[in-house]
Amino acid sequence: MDNKKRNETILKLTCELLEKMNFEVEKAFVEDTDSEENQVLVGITVGNPAGLIGFRGRNLASIQFVLSLMVRSQIGEGIRVLLDVNNYRSEQKIRLEEMVKNLAEKVLTTGNPVSLANMSSYERRICHMVLTEIEGLVGESEGEGEERHIVIKKA
Numbered sequence: 013m014d015n016k017k018r019n020e021t022i023l024k025l026t027c028e029l030l031e032k033m034n035f036e037v038e039k040a041f042v043e044d045t046d047s048e049e050n051q052v053l054v055g056i057t058v059g060n061p062a063g064l065i066g067f068r069g070r071n072l073a074s075i076q077f078v079l080s081l082m083v084r085s086q087i088g089e090g091i092r093v094l095l096d097v098n099n100y101r102s103e104q105k106i107r108l109e110e111m112v113k114n115l116a117e118k119v120l121t122t123g124n125p126v127s128l129a130n131m132s133s134y135e136r137r138i139c140h141m142v143l144t145e146i147e148g149l150v151g152e153s154e155g156e157g158e159e160r161h162i163v164i165k166k167a
Contacts, residue, residue, distance in 0.1 A: 015044060018087060019052060025082050026054050026095070029075070035064060051092040054079070061098040069104065072097055073132055094134075105138055112142040115164055116149050125165040130155070136162055 019042040027037050039057040058064060065072045076095040083091055096102060115126045128139065136153055139162050143151035151162045 018091070019043070021086060022052060022054060022083055022091075022093065025086060026056065026079060029079060029082065030056065030058070030064075033064075033075075035060075045094065050090060051094065053094045053096060055096045055099075057098050061100065064097045065100050069100065069132070072100065073134075104135075108135060108138045109142050112139045112151075112164070113146075116143065116146050119149060119164050119166060120146075123166055125163050127154075128162045128164070130159055130161045133160075136160065 023040055023042045026042075027040060030037055035058050037056050037058060039055075041055050043053050043055075045051045045053050063071065064075060066074075072095060076093060079095060080091075080093045083093055094101065112128075115128070118124075119126050131139070140151050140153075143149055143162075143164065148167050149164060150167050151164050153160055154163055155161050
């Protein structure tokens with residue numbers, strides 16, 4: 013299946029899922045991401061996004077997981093689906109990057125390691141990517157499952 017047809021199918025599945033959850037989609041798009049092969053970004057806009065996003069994005073992660081299963085079942089190939097509701101993920105990425113840069117500066121100044129809050133794998137990945145650009149620091153993931161977090165230390 014070509015990418016255009018695949019993306020149309022993903023868009024249709026997304027809108028159907030959200031409609032069944034009683035969310036009216038105002039705008040929606042699907043695009044291939046530059047960061048990874050076989051990964052698409054599904055961006056939607058709804059009137060009241062809080063119910064879809066949930067506390068710290070937990071509902072969003074769950075809906076994304078269900079959508080990924082639906083896509084895999086329908087299309088038959090492993091496609092990583094990133095769901096972004098009302099630009100939450102984009103804004104979250106910017107917030108995380110700024111937070112990590114500020115905490116990295118603190119670690120460089122004081123020499124003391126800093127532990128971040130528990131995060132999803134997506135959030136940890138963003139933090140690790142920021143830390144690779146800062147010389148003299150390392151970020152290590154610690155903990156298991158829901159307790160997994162990053163510790164920023166001097167290299």
